[in-house]
Amino acid sequence: MQTVFITGTDTDAGKTYVSRLLLTGFAAQNIPAIGLKPIAAGVDGDGKNADAKILQALSAIALPYDLVNPLLLQAPVAPHLAAANEGIELDLSVLDQQLAETATLPASIRLIEGAGGWLLPINEQLYLADWVIQQQLPVILVVGMKLGCLNHAMLTARELQRSGVPVLGWVANVIDPTMLLLDDNIKDLTQRLPWPRLAVLPFQSDAPVQIALQLADAVLHSLR
Numbered sequence: 001m002q003t004v005f006i007t008g009t010d011t012d013a014g015k016t017y018v019s020r021l022l023l024t025g026f027a028a029q030n031i032p033a034i035g036l037k038p039i040a041a042g043v044d045g046d047g048k049n050a051d052a053k054i055l056q057a058l059s060a061i062a063l064p065y066d067l068v069n070p071l072l073l074q075a076p077v078a079p080h081l082a083a084a085n086e087g088i089e090l091d092l093s094v095l096d097q098q099l100a101e102t103a104t105l106p107a108s109i110r111l112i113e114g115a116g117g118w119l120l121p122i123n124e125q126l127y128l129a130d131w132v133i134q135q136q137l138p139v140i141l142v143v144g145m146k147l148g149c150l151n152h153a154m155l156t157a158r159e160l161q162r163s164g165v166p167v168l169g170w171v172a173n174v175i176d177p178t179m180l181l182l183d184d185n186i187k188d189l190t191q192r193l194p195w196p197r198l199a200v201l202p203f204q205s206d207a208p209v210q211i212a213l214q215l216a217d218a219v220l221h222s223l224r
């Protein structure tokens with residue numbers, strides 16, 4: 001089983017959007033894949049997190065909700081702050097356990113969606129990035145294309161490079177359909193970022209399966 005960690009330049013950059021496309025693209029090629037959301041903040045009326053439910057529903061294996069999302073905070077805010085308010089400890093050993101419990105499942109690919117951006121605080125000392133670095137998980141960076149993303153992308157890239165974590169590539173995900181000079185911004189980032197651009201995802205709520213297939217292929221190629 002190969003594992004990929006999906007990070008983004010910010011919350012709402014499109015990590016779930018990209019994960020959804022990847023799980024769809026793998027499924028279309030009969031590649032069994034699962035999606036995990038170890039830390040989620042914010043719940044629907046059913047008490048579950050929307051991202052985690054999407055990943056659970058698109059996983060090739062029926063997984064219990066708690067295995068997809070073992071750490072769930074009620075409020076849609078920074079998880080460590082929600083945890084403090086809710087009297088919960090964000091314990092990274094829970095993520096180790098999730099990795100161990102999913103390692104032997106009959107899946108070829110395991111996607112792990114982060115929360116927020118790369119330096120998501122866990123507590124006063126730790127960031128979610130520290131766990132990814134410790135596990136040496138290959139990372140995909142989703143850049144939410146909007147004004148300001150050049151700075152967000154390059155800050156994230158510097159920190160990824162400093163950490164020594166393997167980076168498979170980045171995705172230009174258009175989240176602002178009104179962005180001026182979109183092509184120039186994508187070209188600029190393509191020159192600046194030291195990793196392959198895996199895809200450019202246009203702004204569209206329902207991406208055609210062709211886009212999902214192309215993205216999945218690019219990721220499979222990067223894993224070879």
Ligand SMILES: Nc1ncnc2c1ncn2[C@@H]1O[C@H](COP(=O)(O)OP(=O)(O)OP(=O)(O)O)[C@@H](O)[C@H]1O
Nearest residue numbers: 011012013014015016017115116174202203204205
């Ligand atoms: N390419 C796109 N075209 C249209 N809408 C998009 C696109 N990418 C993302 N969105 C929408 O933008 C919103 C934020 O995207 P998404 O939920 O994937 O962000 P995220 O990085 O997973 O955020 P979080 O940190 O909360 O997990 C969602 O409503 C999503 O459907």
Ligand SMILES: C[C@H](N)[C@H](N)CCCCCC(=O)O
Nearest residue numbers: 011041042076077078115116
């Ligand atoms: C609730 C939201 N959708 C995300 N899941 C959590 C975003 C945390 C951002 C923390 C921060 O960097 O300020």
Ligand SMILES: [Mg+2]
Nearest residue numbers: 015016051113
């Ligand atoms: Mg998400």
